Amino acid sequence: MAANDTLEGCFELMGGDFSNAGAASSELKSILTKLGISADIVRRAAVTAFEAEMNVIIHAVAGTMHYMIIDNTLTITLNDMGPGIESIELAMQEGYSTAPDWVREMGWGAGMGLPNIKKYADIFKIDTVVGEGTTLEIYFRLKGEKC
Amino acid sequence: MLTVSAIAERLGLNVVVKGDVSRTVSGCYVSDLLSDVMAHSKDDNLWITLQTHPNIVAVAVIKGIAAVILTNGRSPEAETVRKAEAEKVTIMISADGTFELAGRLYAMTKDLQP
Ligand SMILES: Nc1ncnc2c1ncn2[C@@H]1O[C@H](COP(=O)(O)OP(=O)(O)OP(=O)(O)O)[C@@H](O)[C@H]1O
Numbered sequence A: 001m002a003a004n005d006t007l008e009g010c011f012e013l014m015g016g017d018f019s020n021a022g023a024a025s026s027e028l029k030s031i032l033t034k035l036g037i038s039a040d041i042v043r044r045a046a047v048t049a050f051e052a053e054m055n056v057i058i059h060a061v062a063g064t065m066h067y068m069i070i071d072n073t074l075t076i077t078l079n080d081m082g083p084g085i086e087s088i089e090l091a092m093q094e095g096y097s098t099a100p101d102w103v104r105e106m107g108w109g110a111g112m113g114l115p116n117i118k119k120y121a122d123i124f125k126i127d128t129v130v131g132e133g134t135t136l137e138i139y140f141r142l143k144g145e146k147c
Numbered sequence B: 001m002l003t004v005s006a007i008a009e010r011l012g013l014n015v016v017v018k019g020d021v022s023r024t025v026s027g028c029y030v031s032d033l034l035s036d037v038m039a040h041s042k043d044d045n046l047w048i049t050l051q052t053h054p055n056i057v058a059v060a061v062i063k064g065i066a067a068v069i070l071t072n073g074r075s076p077e078a079e080t081v082r083k084a085e086a087e088k089v090t091i092m093i094s095a096d097g098t099f100e101l102a103g104r105l106y107a108m109t110k111d112l113q114p
């Protein structure tokens, strides 16, 4: 693929749909692998996509995961309709979680998802409106990649 | 070099879903918190957990886990088995508790850990 080609796609996510959890991120991981993106970036992108996907499933009503590759940058955007985040500062703290008990029993709700995304992304932005929803933008630089 | 099948044999594990058991194991991670596994497990690790629900398969796929081991004789849920078969993720059961199994595995694999 030439340097200036755009490549993109989108997945639908449903809040509460634990049985399909991870389907979008697994698919994205295999798409990125097939594109010849380096294993390290694929690994990091897959972790961030999965944590963001889980947050929509756990905390929101519905959302989308969109990916785009342009100008040697991979952008993963998650957009949801949901409660929004009251304090981003609190949400970014490891261990802070509002997940209900039954979700914690599954091993989610450790309050590690957003810190994980921050750790693995090159750049990470949150935009949220309480009572409306949340948008996450996650960026990876693809310097020296084939595509 | 230890493969999943060699470990299964030496530890007497019950292989419930057989993915690629010829995979070479790079080490092991023990946790029941899924985002902790997302953060700290490495490619080709074994993952020891008590969680039996289908999301463990998604975590294993995303993180490139070589095999999942359930302890205390716990069985995976039916849906977990179905998903693991579809994704070719190996799931094994140990009669041991987590501490005993991790100890035995540590003795076998400590030379593999970074
Ligand atoms: N998409 C979202 N919509 C609404 N609230 C969110 C969303 N994502 C995160 N939050 C809020 O931020 C908190 C911290 O999120 P984070 O992903 O770090 O932890 P968690 O999802 O609760 O647990 P874990 O990720 O360890 O399973 C959540 O408990 C929730 O209150």
Ligand SMILES: [Mg+2]
Pocket: A051, A054, A055, A109, A112, A113, A114, B035
């Ligand atoms: Mg989370």
